[in-house]
Amino acid sequence: MSLSVALSPAGLDAEAFDGRAVLVVDVLRASTTVVTALQNGARAVIPVADKGEAGRLAATLDRDVSVLGGERGGEKLAGFALGNSPREYTEAAVAGKTVVLTTTNGTAALVRARGAARLAMGALVNAGASAAFLHRALDDGLDAVVLCAGWEGRVSLEDALCAGLLVDRLIDHPSAPPLNDGARIAHGLYRGARDDLARALFGADHTRRLVALGAGDDVALCARLDASDVLPVYRDNRLV
Ligand code: 3SL
Structure with a gap:
């Protein structure tokens, strides 16, 4: 049993996630x-890596119940109803609907890890629920992996900080899980920034x-620690 952080998905193939719990x-x-969409009543979010595939999939779904x-x-992609701002995923836009979502790094990372034994999505806004997911995995004797989506194969400060926060919340797990270097690096980064995480995010x-792109207001929204109890869990090709 171990607790690992992958600071980016670069170089990781499906086998890296086999039998593990991945966040x-x-x-x-x-x-x-994704947390915001589910919080506002979306029935599910289907993550898709390829934008053409996302469009084709959405075309097979009933327009009244999908977005x-x-x-x-x-x-925002041409012809798409919504972009990737949490502000767009209001109750009016998504309640009762299935969202088909494709993003540059996040949905691609999720699709890459879809063979994991357990798979969920985490952020600062649902840090408590994310830590509980990892905690349960360790309780059940699974290796727990935090997979940072990063940016086009590179490390992102905001994802590494969130990973470090999760390591901090799990470090006292009764199994005393061994950490990999990624987890140690992320934890050290978080400890240096924890007094003002929002400020650290603004430097990313x-x-x-x-x-x-005029989306700077989204950063404060994404920095709201523990604002939601929603944990998007991946099952049958969708997050619910
Ligand atoms: O890379 C991603 O998956 C996105 O979250 C990037 S963005 O914030 O929408 O630019």
Whole structure:
């Protein structure tokens, strides 16, 4: 039994997740968007890696009960009803609907890990529920992995900070799980920033990208620690 952090999905194939409990973290913004959609009554979110596939899948679903959302490079995709801002996933937009979602890194990381024994999505907004998911996995004798979505194969500060926070909440687990280097690095980063996590997030590369796209307000939304009890769990190709 161990607690690992993958600081980005680069170089990891499906076998890295076999038999493990995996939590995919994409603080800015896919995980936060999925939590928000489910919190606001979406029936499910279907994560899709490829934007063409997302469009084709949505076309097979009843328009009254489905909605197509996603981005590339942070910008809403042409022909999609919604982008990837949590602010768009209101009750009016998603209640009772199945959301088909494709994003640059978050949904791709999730699809990559879909062979895991248990799979869920985490962020700062649902940190408590995410820590409980990992805690249960360790209780049940599984290896627990926090998979940071990062940005195009690179490390993202916001995901590493969230991973470090989760390590901090699990470090006293009775099994004293061994940590990998990624978990040690993330934990050290978090300990240096925990007095003002929101401020640390505002220094992230992706915050600058979002500000440049006019989506800077989303960062404060994504920084709300423990704002939701929703844990999106992946089952039968969808998050519920
Ligand atoms: O990469 C992703 O999955 C997105 O969360 C990126 S963005 O915040 O929508 O730009």
